[in-house]
Amino acid sequence: MNSKLVASLREAIGLAGLHDGMTISFHHHLRNGDHVLNMVLEEIAGLGIRELTVNASSIFDVHAPILEHIQNHVVTKLQCDYMAATVGRAVSQGILDTPVEFRTHGGRPRDIALGRTPIDVAFIAAPTADPMGNCSGKYGKSACGSLGYAFADARYAKKVVVITDNLVPYPLQDWSIPETDVDYVVTVDAIGDPKGIVSGTTRITRDPVGLVMASQAAQVIRHSGLLKDGFSFQTGAGGASLAAAKFLKDIMVAEGIQGSFGLGGITGYMVDMLRAGCFRSLLDVQCFDLQAVESIRDDPRHQEISAQHYAAPGDRSAVVDSLDVVILGATEIDTDFNVNVHTDSSGSIMGGSGGHSDTAAGAKLAMIIAPMFRARLPIITDHVTCISTPGRDIDVLVTQGGIAVNPNNTELQRRLSDAGLPLLDIRALKEKAEAITGKPRALPRGDRVIAQVFGREGQLQDVIYNVPQK
Amino acid sequence: MTEIIRAASAGTLESSDVYVEIEPRTQGIELQLESVVLGQFGGAIEAAVREILAQFQVENARLHVVDRGALDCVIRARVETAILRGKGDN
Numbered sequence: 001m002n003s004k005l006v007a008s009l010r011e012a013i014g015l016a017g018l019h020d021g022m023t024i025s026f027h028h029h030l031r032n033g034d035h036v037l038n039m040v041l042e043e044i045a046g047l048g049i050r051e052l053t054v055n056a057s058s059i060f061d062v063h064a065p066i067l068e069h070i071q072n073h074v075v076t077k078l079q080c081d082y083m084a085a086t087v088g089r090a091v092s093q094g095i096l097d098t099p100v101e102f103r104t105h106g107g108r109p110r111d112i113a114l115g116r117t118p119i120d121v122a123f124i125a126a127p128t129a130d131p132m133g134n135c136s137g138k139y140g141k142s143a144c145g146s147l148g149y150a151f152a153d154a155r156y157a158k159k160v161v162v163i164t165d166n167l168v169p170y171p172l173q174d175w176s177i178p179e180t181d182v183d184y185v186v187t188v189d190a191i192g193d194p195k196g197i198v199s200g201t202t203r204i205t206r207d208p209v210g211l212v213m214a215s216q217a218a219q220v221i222r223h224s225g226l227l228k229d230g231f232s233f234q235t236g237a238g239g240a241s242l243a244a245a246k247f248l249k250d251i252m253v254a255e256g257i258q259g260s261f262g263l264g265g266i267t268g269y270m271v272d273m274l275r276a277g278c279f280r281s282l283l284d285v286q287c288f289d290l291q292a293v294e295s296i297r298d299d300p301r302h303q304e305i306s307a308q309h310y311a312a313p314g315d316r317s318a319v320v321d322s323l324d325v326v327i328l329g330a331t332e333i334d335t336d337f338n339v340n341v342h343t344d345s346s347g348s349i350m351g352g353s354g355g356h357s358d359t360a361a362g363a364k365l366a367m368i369i370a371p372m373f374r375a376r377l378p379i380i381t382d383h384v385t386c387i388s389t390p391g392r393d394i395d396v397l398v399t400q401g402g403i404a405v406n407p408n409n410t411e412l413q414r415r416l417s418d419a420g421l422p423l424l425d426i427r428a429l430k431e432k433a434e435a436i437t438g439k440p441r442a443l444p445r446g447d448r449v450i451a452q453v454f455g456r457e458g459q460l461q462d463v464i465y466n467v468p469q470k
Numbered sequence: 471m472t473e474i475i476r477a478a479s480a481g482t483l484e485s486s487d488v489y490v491e492i493e494p495r496t497q498g499i500e501l502q503l504e505s506v507v508l509g510q511f512g513g514a515i516e517a518a519v520r521e522i523l524a525q526f527q528v529e530n531a532r533l534h535v536v537d538r539g540a541l542d543c544v545i546r547a548r549v550e551t552a553i554l555r556g557k558g559d560n
Contacts, residue, residue: 346509376539
């Protein structure tokens, strides 16, 4: 029987020909439960290979051991779409000599496909695989559902190593990534910790401020002119965004509106909307919770899509081009509607665009939902610390203190005004917040660029500076 | 003048709240301030704390203020409560 099985990860790394200065890649469907990035870097460090570029679709707190590999020059450059606060803080303090390259979830696969960010060896964390490398995220003890972000890595990397903790006989049925893309298969005890991979049930917020914002968000959608048969929708997994989805579902069910698709990172709430008849299908690049994983496995209407299909610009089309409404978050938004999701208010990296810019650019209505202030820091600023998504792609900001429509979208302005929603100029909303919080003093910024933010079209959109140490 | 005769506290360490501890001190005010928004609002927080102390004529006390991004009105209320809990005649 043919087999691509190799005895150990170390052997696979050797067979793949990895050496100093190369680029390796990872996908983030195992989220904060991922073991694969850490175990691969551990082996690579043990082999004495140095000066690697790590291209990971996202870097989570669980990946903190990468900091040691950076200090030891095993890793000298990072490319990612999102970076959680633990690694982000160290990067903001200047741990890397080379700036981090941030892309969007659509820009990353586009740049991989075009050879702008070539990958030498891709490591695919596969919850189930067969000995020839057909693999899936839907089955196994480490099931994560969709493998959407890994498709480009598997397709375009020079060598592809599948790492699994659930090897099944050939052929695996219902594979996501086909054997045609895979060079080697390695089995390990555990590719991740299920507790960190999927949350049990994602709960909607009970915070009254969040509920006010969510109900306003649902009213904006209701009166946008887009909520009719064929409606398509994406929302984040944040508490207020999920609550907005729940209010929206109530409206759609009451009015008998049948949408076309729900998109994105999928949660149980979107699954509930599918089952309630709000959508004909779900298009899923990443599952956030157990209910989503079960649904993508069992319900043919719940379809896995690649990151390229989800969001990549420059292809003939992507799903975001057909999206009606997206609800997004922000750490800051400025009076020109530019949004920051890369840093906190003190300038330290704690996130990234992910699909933010892609969906904002594609959707007919891109809504930011955010409180007027968090822990005394106003959300609306004169200039965001980092432009993650340009203001021209944002249509409306919903806060508990009022709704600000981008003046470029005159039609939405008119519709919401006719509906009697509490509209305010974004500058007035900023003043309203500052009347409660006081005006924050600007923090000193470093003078060294520690990250570059590439917009979804591939242009350098902004840079992030180091945060000076006190 | 309000005399602080026992250690007292008010508030919590929840986000958007402030935890204020107050205790007796023989000479003057000693204020130790921590805040997640020290850079943006440190001056305003200290001014608010000292204003409430002056309002209650507290001249001798040691305060430890741990701020988690509380609004000005919350800071004033927590400091006031800590004073009332730590003063002599209640």
